[in-house]
Amino acid sequence: EPEVTQTPSHQVTQMGQEVILRCVPISNHLYFYWYRQILGQKVEFLVSFYNNEISEKSEIFDDQFSVERPDGSNFTLKIRSTKLEDSAMYFCASSEQGEGENGYTFGSGTRLTVV
Amino acid sequence: SQQGEEDPQALSIQEGENATMNCSYKTSINNLQWYRQNSGRGLVHLILIRSNEREKHSGRLRVTLDTSKKSSSLLITASRAADTASYFCATAPPSGSRLTFGEGTQLTVNP
Known part of the structure; x- marks a missing residue:
């Protein structure tokens, strides 16, 4: 069964450093997403991406965050200057259709720890 | 307003019993989805029900949707120890x- 692949699985970074989280969505999917889950809390939407541009973003997705699809397979989330409160599990997801008519496929996540 | 609130927060049952989890939401939806998450792992899509559907089945899963009450339920029949996980509802606008995800229900199925 096709999978969404995320790397790395764990990342520890110092406060103020830049991090790039990487994702390889399912190849025939057109819509891509990032979500995050702070330990013990809800899964929160960050951003959706379609046709090489952001289609929707949440209040969390401020100027410190950016997304990119640098080639035909990768989808990245960059945090420019990490803060302690950015520590969370970050999930990438993809879907065939924009409203997730067939559901979303999530990756296994990257656990980001900011120290 | 908070969208996608599940209850109970935690549920512990014996293998073979049925497990029912409920989800309430506040705004209009296109569809409602249920996901499962094993501890420290990713989210696995279980089932999607559209706003014009009332009930849907998939294997041992049964989902209902009542748009007048803005609520949904997930029933897992004949539960197994391997069903132990957190279950989340998520609404699509x-x-x-x-x-928008709910807080989740932690299900423990005891062998």
């Missing part, structure tokens, strides 16, 4: 792509 009428337009746009953002999913």
